[in-house]
Amino acid sequence: MVKIKWHRSDSIGSTNSYLRELNGGDPGFDFEVAAADFQTAGRGQQGNKWESQAGKNLLFSILAHPANIKASEQFLISEAIALAVLDSVTQVVEPGLAGDFSVKWPNDIYWKDYKIAGILIENTLQGNLILDSVVGVGLNVNQELFLSDAPNPMSLKNITGQDFDRNCLLEDIVKRFIGYMEMVSDADTASDVDVSSGLGKESVERLYHSRLYRREGWHRFRDAAGCFEARIEGVRTNGLLLLETRSGEQRAYEFKQVQFILPEKE
Incomplete structure (x- = not known):
């Protein structure tokens, strides 16, 4: 089991920082979760600040100890948490809304063209394996x-026009x-959530790819050379995003090397 x-805390600097300061956590537990009603120093990717009204949203981090995940495969953790959040939110909304949720590479959760969740992952390596992983979710x-200048926040x-029980969402995610994580890391523990009929890393990767934002059709992007x-x-095991241009050129991008060009707000 x-x-x-x-x-749990009413207010904290950062749930990611809190778990990192535990130096590996309590050896008597498989996972540790830090959750707060408010963060005074909440962070997004590459130091971006995350806006959240006190007591209204989910702000939490999970300390995990992946079994047998190589450093070169660490994107599996990103896929695991993105799918977990996506599964949970699509279960609590009406079926007619669920199909508009997706994962914007690498791990933002979107509804249509609006961002409802961000994820920050910080891994500690031991040799070529991941020793600890702190997975933060807003x-x-x-x-x-x-009120921030974020381009497309949504809740x-x-x-839906409805309030949701944050604790129920947290526990489900x-x-x-x-x-x-059991599917991708060969863990010998047993959870009580059936997340897929398949098993293993390949199943998680396929599911992640099938739920990508803008996974079909031609769309506008921007890299260092301009718009195209x-x-x-698809997405490689190491997390690189694979694009094909109109001219048939194959391109591979690391995070922040390419941007999705979002529709202008009305």
């Missing part, structure tokens, strides 16, 4: 008004994440 240690749940309440049109060919 999976053992989870919970750390999910917009019940906030209605966003579940904005989408954590259980689903554990299930996906391309379609998504």
